[in-house]
Amino acid sequence: MTLIESLMKDMKAAMKAQDKETLTTIRSLKAAVMYYKIKQGHELTPEDELTVLASAIKMRKESLEEFKKGGREDLVEQTEHELAIIAKYMPKQLSETELEQVIIETISEVGASGKQDFGKVMKVLMPKIKGKADGKLASEILKKKLS
Structure with a gap:
């Protein structure tokens, strides 16, 4: 439907x-x-x-x-x-733990090493979590992981 x-x-x-x-x-x-x-x-x-x-x-x-x-x-x-x-019309949302796991996988997939790779990681990450997680939350978690 x-x-x-x-x-x-x-x-x-x-x-x-x-x-x-x-x-x-x-x-x-x-x-x-x-x-x-x-x-x-x-x-x-x-x-x-x-x-x-x-x-x-x-x-x-x-x-x-x-x-x-x-x-x-x-x-x-x-x-x-x-x-x-x-x-109600959105797909099941990722928990913060699940989102963090996706971010960690994306960081290793991209080979990011620091804050300078933030944009590179977000570019690959956003299609993966589109509609399943808040981009603002993902951005905050990613900043913490890259620093």
């Missing part, structure tokens, strides 16, 4: 349940997927779908940080709910 099919099925369920928050989130996600599909000019691959989902999550996490700084608890709660809905 493609992402669009899953979104449509869940959208119908949210309509029947009259769950407006879930419905709004799914509609915005569906719009983002359709926009990306039009922009690409072809049917989306699973990797393309992950790109759209990761972008939606990243955007909401950034908003969440700003809402917390501004003391907007109402928006914090709403954004956390949206993140939980979007997370």
Whole structure:
């Protein structure tokens, strides 16, 4: 089942349940997927779908940080709910230990020896963890490993 099919099925369920928050989130996600599909000019691959989902999550996490700084608890709660809905469509996320193991393997695969090899390692690492782990966390772990 493609992402669009899953979104449509869940959208119908949210309509029947009259769950407006879930419905709004799914509609915005569906719009983002359709926009990306039009922009690409072809049917989306699973990797393309992950790109759209990761972008939606990243955007909401950034908003969440700003809402917390501004003391907007109402928006914090709403954004956390949206993140939980979007997370259902993502593949199983790597634990921090699993992510660290992938990073260690990538460092040895690339032959990195210090901070100067950070970019080289990230270039190989990101396709491996795309949609399965947060790039910001991966970057922090990699910095620690290379120093």
